[in-house]
Amino acid sequence: GAGVSQSPRYKVAKRGQDVALRCDPISGHVSLFWYQQALGQGPEFLTYFQNEAQLDKSGLPSDRFFAERPEGSVSTLKIQRTQQEDSAVYLCASSTTGARAFFGQGTRLTVV
Amino acid sequence: SQQGEEDPQALSIQEGENATMNCSYKTSINNLQWYRQNSGRGLVHLILIRSNEREKHSGRLRVTLDTSKKSSSLLITASRAADTASYFCATSADQGAQKLVFGQGTRLTINP
Incomplete structure (x- = not known):
């Protein structure tokens, strides 16, 4: 596609509900990143994939957060038993090796 | 955690x-x-500057980097209303993976 696509754009979840956020990277981009951006803050790194391999998940805040990229293209970030502190914008980015990252528009998650 | 601090906040x-x-x-x-x-x-x-570079230009943007002081500046000349946005710096320790560590951001408002 023309850019990184994320869906849904907005998600409201009740506390305790599971959510799944989808990222379609730019075709051919090997690297894929997930970031979490709280209101008024800069994005914070969550996890990184190179093709289907998850090489770094050091930023995932708890074991309720899980990300996958089974075929090295589309990625899903899953949050189990959502809490209010999970409310944030979740940004996905993709890149070719050694090149700058292209960001999607993000998914705004609100946990009520 | 945030890598950097940006100044001013607004x-x-x-x-x-x-x-x-x-x-x-x-x-x-x-x-x-x-x-x-x-x-x-x-x-x-907007722009990328490598650790061995001191200054870079792109259109109305000028970026400087002082690795001895661990600081950078972004100058936008002849500002326009469309420049109103939040601006973030982000550092990468790795040429390949491009895992980014963001600052808190500066909220810039251009008054017509």
């Missing part, structure tokens, strides 16, 4: 004036990047 100037934003960081880097984010939108890459 800046309001008149259209046509120059805007300067500063960023400090804590650890060794391979490169530093600046991004723009309009309200509710994704991040747009």
Whole structure:
């Protein structure tokens, strides 16, 4: 596609509900990143994939957060038993090796 | 955790004036990047400066990097109303993976 696509754009979840956020990277981009951006803050790194391999998940805040990229293209970030502190914008980015990252528009998650 | 601190947190100037934003960081880097984010939108890459570079220009943008002081500045000349946005610096320690560590951002408002 023309850019990184994320869906849904907005998600409201009740506390305790599971959510799944989808990222379609730019075709051919090997690297894929997930970031979490709280209101008024800069994005914070969550996890990184190179093709289907998850090489770094050091930023995932708890074991309720899980990300996958089974075929090295589309990625899903899953949050189990959502809490209010999970409310944030979740940004996905993709890149070719050694090149700058292209960001999607993000998914705004609100946990009520 | 955030790598850097940006200064000022908020800046309001008149259209046509120059805007300067500063960023400090804590650890060794391979490169530093600046991004723009309009309200509710994704991040747009503006410029990348490598650790062995001191200054870089792109259109109305000028970026400087002082690795001895672990600081960078972004200058936007002849500002326009469309430049109103949040600006983030982001550092990468790795040329390949491009895992980014973002600052808190500067909210820039250009008054017509």
